[in-house]
Amino acid sequence: AQTIHQWPVAEIKAVGSPLSLGCTIKGKSSPNLYWYWQATGGTLQQLFYSITVGQVESVVQLNLSASRPKDDQFILSTEKLLLSHSGFYLCAWSLDWGTSAETLYFGSGTRLTVL
């Protein structure tokens, strides 16, 4: 069975401080990986996607970056947090990138509060 693990579960950080969030997928080789951001009670905004190791595509510019150092790992980071970065960060995976039937499977998320 596939598992997706996100870390940390929650973070409280100061404006201007760095951030690193992680996501690991087990039980699937070469998954498509995504980062989504959700404001409290808001919609899901795709931030990045990656279909292979070392390659990451940005969907929106939010002063964040992402990397895929291993097949099963996806990292979201920034050197300087802004207040607007607060929210719920979700990692997701799929197998059918680019197909209309693609279903997303989400991790449990990281709740980020920037003060």
Place this chain on the structure above:
Amino acid sequence: GDSVTQTEGLVTLTKGLPVMLNCTYQTTYSPFLFWYVQHLNEAPKLLLKSSTDNKRTEHQGFYATLHKSSSSFHLQKSSVQLSDSALYFCALNSGTYQRFGTGTKLQVVP
């Protein structure tokens, strides 16, 4: 451009009543629509999906029918339960990008 519209932000219902959550879309692609459900402090999970015109899709008591003629994919349930309280997202596969609606919060009260 492609879009997904959910008109209700909050729906409050008494347990046992029927519900319909609206979803309409615009796309230049052949549509594939999804409903995801997100319970409080949890990750969104797929509820159901469809690309077949005029065919009812069901899961866990919820059902939806894709109507291409009206560009709609409304979510329905005949009798809501307290455990159905959650945030419901309609989503559209738009080429390589899954586009989500703004979500509808369903609140079921005793």
